[in-house]
Amino acid sequence: SMFFDNQAAGLDHYKFEPQDIYNIDKTGITTEQRPDKVVATPGTKQVGSVTSAERGTFVTMAVAVNAIGNCVPPIFIFPRVNFLDYFIRGGPVGSIGSANPSGWMKAPDFLLFMKHFVAHTKCSKEKPVLILLDNHESHLSLDTIDYCKNNGVVLLTFTPHCSHKLQPLDRTDFGPLKKFINSAADGWM
DSSP states (O other): OHHHHHHHHTGGGGOOOGGGEEEEEEEEEESOOOOOOOOOOTTOSOOOOOOOOSOOOEEEEEEEEETTSOEEEEEEEEESSSOOGGGGTTSSTTOEEEEETTOSOOHHHHHHHHHHHHHHHOOOSSSOEEEEEOOOGGGOOHHHHHHHHHTTEEEEEOOTTOOGGGOHHIIIIIHHHHHHHHHHHHHHO
8 A cells, every 4th residue: 555655665764773673474274183294003994083073263473583583472352252361361362352253354353452562562653663564454544554553553564465475473473372372282282
């Protein structure tokens, strides 16, 4: 959009330092457990593994990480009509939650996360931060853009349908996180 293009052209005057540059990304986490590697004797005709027969629940998680590795606690969006505090009990310290029937991030969820982000980073017009994020429609609501502009958050989006190689959190955090969650579920089973 023109808003983001104009900001990208004017980024030079901000002089952002690494601690002021964040990447926000989201990922889906399923409660459906897939077994890790199964070890069997060579020649075994039937190899089994204990797994859950349940159909999984899909929860969206979004997190902001800056260029020096610090992060803002995540938001979890649950596939429910209403969010209840106990949904995130035992989760990462400082995390927040939201709910909508699909469990996908919608514009109100992203605005909630941006308010959470501003509270944690203490950014302002005098001390702005840069956020790199994908071009998802939930990030582009007028309410969110206005909120960010009024609170010292400069939004810069990746081009639509860009390679996952440009999404740092996909490559460095979400893959290992999902592997850990699946291994923990495997051990529990």
